[in-house]
Amino acid sequence: MGPAMRLHGAFVPRSIVALSRHQFASARVASVAVQLVAGDWVAARRAELLRAPIRALRERDQTWSGSRSGEPLDGKVLAAVLSDLLSQCVAERLIPEADYRLRVQRDDGYGVCGFRCVVEVGLDPSVRIRLADALAAALVPWNRAVTRDGRPFPLIGVEVRRPAGSMSLST
Numbered sequence: 001m002g003p004a005m006r007l008h009g010a011f012v013p014r015s016i017v018a019l020s021r022h023q024f025a026s027a028r029v030a031s032v033a034v035q036l037v038a039g040d041w042v043a044a045r046r047a048e049l050l051r052a053p054i055r056a057l058r059e060r061d062q063t064w065s066g067s068r069s070g071e072p073l074d075g076k077v078l079a080a081v082l083s084d085l086l087s088q089c090v091a092e093r094l095i096p097e098a099d100y101r102l103r104v105q106r107d108d109g110y111g112v113c114g115f116r117c118v119v120e121v122g123l124d125p126s127v128r129i130r131l132a133d134a135l136a137a138a139l140v141p142w143n144r145a146v147t148r149d150g151r152p153f154p155l156i157g158v159e160v161r162r163p164a165g166s167m168s169l170s171t
């Protein structure tokens with residue numbers, strides 16, 4: 001969990017994350033539980049936000065917009081982000097070094113701008129699945145969701161497949 005939080009530029013104490021698995025009788029009971037488990041962290045965070053409200057509002061805006069950079073995403077920026085994330089995944093040994101081909105396609109379906117990130121690599125299907133999961137998780141700070149058919153639909157999709165015309169490594 002620590003590396004994921006560092007990757008997303010966020011930190012929440014493990015004790016608070018552990019509380020998210022519990023169901024409480026009321027919001028007041030949940031609030032008391034958080035105070036008991038991480039009251040010092042909550043108080044320090046609240047004081048920090050009060051000292052720098054403009055920074056706190058900017059941080060909140062970035063969190064809710066999904067943008068770490070504060071600039072609107074376009075295909076080139078997203079391709080650079082994806083390339084950097086691939087490098088980090090290799091460095092963290094989540095995936096092996098290989099010939100990764102990246103392509104970002106703009107998708108303006110339903111009048112909402114989204115992107116489809118396609119990674120082509122000649123690796124085993126299980127490695128491709130791990131890569132797709134790692135990239136989707138790593139793109140969370142940049143991603144936003146719209147509601148389609150009553151469900152959230154991410155604006156940045158990730159697809160990892162083997163290159164066209166190549167043979168599968170598994171037999």
